[in-house]
Amino acid sequence: MLSRCMTYKLLDGAVAAHGCLAPSRCMTYKLLYTLLCGKDDLLLPLLKTEQLTHTYSIDTPFEHIAICDVDFEVEKGEYLGIIGHTGSGKSTFIQHLNGLLKPTSGRVYFNGADIHESKLQTRNIRFKVGLVFQYPEYQLFENTVFDDIAFGPKNMGLSEGEVSERVIEAAGFALLDDALLKKSPFELSGGQKRRAAIAGVIAMRPEVLILDEPTAGLDPRGRAEIIGNIMNYKHAHDATIIMVTHSMEEIARNVDRIVIFEEGRIVMEGAPGSIFSDSERLLAMGLSAPKAALVAQRLHAMGLPIKRDIYTIPQLRQAINDLKGGGKGA
Amino acid sequence: MLKDVTFGQYFPGNTIVHRLDPRTKFILTIIYITALFMASALIARLLMLVVLVTCLILSQIKLKVALSGLRPLFFILLFTLILNIFFVKGETILFEYRRIVISLEGILAAVFNASRLIMLIVGMLLLTYTTSPISLTDGLEHMLNPLKKIRLPVHELTMMMSIALRFIPTLIEETDKIISAQKARGADFDTGGLIKRAKAILPLIIPLFVSAFRRADELALAMESRCYHGGEGRTKMKKLKTAPRDYFALLFGAAVVAAVVVLGQFNPWSI
Secondary structure, three states, rough: OOOHHHHHHHHHHHHOOOOOOOOOHHHHHHHHHOOOOOOOOHHHEEEEEEEEEEEEOOOOOEEEEEEEEEEEEEOOOOOOEEEEEEOHHHHHHHHHHOOOOOOOOOEEOOOOOOOOOHHHHHHHHHHHEEEEOOHHHHHHOOOOOOHHOOOOOHHHHOOOOHHHHHHHHHHHHOOOOOOHHHHOOOOOOOOHHHHHHHHHHHHOOOEEEEEOOOOOOOOOOOOOOOOHHHHHHHHHHEEEEEOOOOOOHHHHHHHEEEEEEOEEEEEEEEEEEHHHHHHHHHOOOOOOOHHHHHHHHHHHHHOOOOOOOOOOOOHHHHHHHHHHHHHHOO | OOOOOOOOOOOOOOHHHHHHHHHHHHHHHHHHHHHHHOEEHHHHHHHHHHHHHHHHHOOOOOHHHHOOOOHHHHHHHHHHHHHHHHHOOOOOEEEOOEEEEEEHHHHHHHHHHHHHHHHHHHHHHHHHHHHHHHHHHHHHHHHEEEEEEHHHOHHHHHHHHHHHHHHHHHHHHHHEEEEEEEHHOOOOOOOOOOOHHHHHHHHHHHHHHHHHHHHHHHHHHHHHHHHOOOOOOOOOOOOOOOOOHHHHHHHHHHHHHHHHHHHHHHHHOEO
């Protein structure tokens, strides 16, 4: 049976092959999927926003519209990347997904229920939609790493046994060994602190894990470790991951779908292949595309028969090898 | 959230009040406070109110913003009101129940004293609303300069003050971020008894202190690497200059004080 994500990927491939970007991807795809698979469970995405608008400091000289009429959906098990310039509203946006910010207008639904229906509902959503802020290591405060990771599960009101089981599981995903768990969080290295902080959110076993630039300011090894931690958790619990990042390479390697924010609105949305095939538009927005995509598109512009929707190094290597093979054959 | 705290914040603008020399504004604020305490006659108090409202209009600060600065002092105001209503003895008794006596004089005194407090606070907020922290401390340094003669480290003190002022918004932002991050882990800052709330504040206060020290360290390093070595021989990029408007403003201030004194003499209706 086709999963929703896979269908979307297939459809994205089909759309990219035709060289057009579907503007209302969600609706069109849903209809197609319902037709193809005869299921209508899609009508309930895991997390959804409707006409979400947020204005900061209303009625002061600092009034500022951060996000405006954002319609957004994410499915169970999806790995979603959010890209956007500093100040494009992406950080404001993700804080709406777990109810930290209340929309000025518009709604947020989790499993079909409005997350601001009641106070209890809003609090429970925090545990189901885990949010890791930028530089999360600055929020560590407990005596030991173990206690810090246990903070979230404890707030959920779990039993002591359950709490320590979750801490150990989360520490496992974050590759923190027992010796580290006994240390004070202030004794750890930068990368270890970051991993401990992320484990603190993972320990709540959220269905959706949102991370705001989880790899910012780390060395390549630290980055790889963080991405590895996230993937471990995703595979173990079939969790939905939403990652905000500036690194195109990082996003190209992992995500199923990309959403691009500009001036508080979603301006582009689609599979990495279709998004990165339009690198001119990305550059015009002050963003970039992965190096492999740029190379492929340059080669394409030079008249070589290379597809524009290549965006990873292996794809590029394959395409160039094919090209050489083709040359030899002729 | 915390970001909406307007107490003591600077609102950039380009009105005559904004352009006044910070020293003038300091002196005028002191004059204003003195005059406010001298103005115990009703008519003098009304004159002060007119002065305050005129300054607010000139500075283009919205009334809502000006009054929102009173929010942190709500309880002090309430306390003043209650204290005056119940404990000022008067002849015209409006309400009596056993030992609780409310008189007309008491209510008038309550309104009168609370209004003085409100006008005092709004007047001082006007100074911080219209003067950037940098020029505020610049002005202060200039005015305290004579004290250098008695070896008071004026420059260092005002530098400390401007750093403190500079970091208020940063720390508010930081606090906001930490609150959000701990809330995302299910922390609950708003419910429960006193002890539970005091405990709930730990996950906020520890990271806040850690980051305040980190910031202080980084700032010290950054200042050092730009060869900062205190006030000795330090020049200013923006020299404070007085303009005719400053003298007019001071004259206006003096006139208000004179008017308050005179009105107080001739109007016997005072409390």
